[in-house]
Amino acid sequence: MTNLAGPYRGVFPVAPTVFDASGALDLDSQRRAIDFMIAAGSEGLCILANFSEQFVLTDDERETVMHAVLEHVAGRVPVIVTTTHFATQVCAERARRAQAAGAAMVMIMPPYHGATIRVPELGVYEFFRAVSDAISIPIMIQDAPVAGTPLSAAFLARMAREIENVAYFKIETAGAAAKLRELIALGGDAVVGPWDGEEAITLMADLEAGATGAMTGGGYPDGIRQITDAYAAGRREAAMDAYARWLPLINYENRQCGLLACKALMKEGGVIAHETARLPVQPLHPDTRAGLIELARRNDALVLRWGR
Secondary structure (H helix, E strand, C coil), X not given: CCCCCCCCCEECCECCCCECCCCCECHHHHHHHXXXXXXXXXXXXXXXXXXXXXXXXXXXXXXXXXXXXXXXXXXXXXXXXXXXXXXXXXXXXXXXXXXXXXXXXXXXXXXXXXXXXXXXXXXXXXXXXXXXXXXXXXEEEEECHHHCCCCCHHHHHHHHHHCCCEEEEEECCCCHHHHHHHHHHHHHHHCCEEEECHHHCCHHHHHHCCCCEECCCCCCHHHHHHHHHHHHCCCHHHHHHHHHHHHHHHHHHHHHHCCHHHXXXXXXXXXXXCCCCCCCCCCXXXXXXXXXXXXXXXXXXXXHHHCC
């Protein structure tokens, strides 16, 4: 039975934001995507993240998607809502709204804007402290290269120890396993959730470093569960075998398709009506898409038959 109260562990994929052919929100397909992800073994979900195309949504659309998903999930699994924004006040208000709507946790990148506008460590600390003060649910810090903000393991551990609700960390940077080990060693019990990121491309190394959760793409939670379930049960060789089976698809998603992979898989399997990405994001080249489907079919990914 899914643990709705935490601590949260396991596979929490990022749900896509689903659009119709014109680029408008398609809430019927959105709900089907959520149902598939739960049926495929997701132990929780994350919405409005970068792989959800959060950067192409208006504030009103964010609210619409958040409420539609949380109401449709209806407590079946915990849901993490991404509330990233540069402004402390806006991020805190987004986090308050997410908590009020039923989010189990919020995920937030450090404040940044464009290629060069960053804030120093003190600003990052005060940013997360203020957001923590506004809510009573956990905060996951998303340590992602896109933010361009260095977050040392020592600094992350300090925030875990000193800021009440900072407790989970999605590590997406290069050398994630080494950073996870250092974070766990420095943060101790204050680091409730050291998590793997980047679509599970470094999942085995991160699990061996102590990761207790994985935030992946949403196309094949069933495949990721084969790895994490075996590892959690102490069957390391079985986990390694599963990782070897699924790694070509994980790599293809990460290196060739990015956020478009999940939608292409869901469209191919009849889960959603359209795989539209909102402009200016361009669609996958047909050959790239075909390669993705071929790899998913080789592993009999549930997504290709769930909606048929």
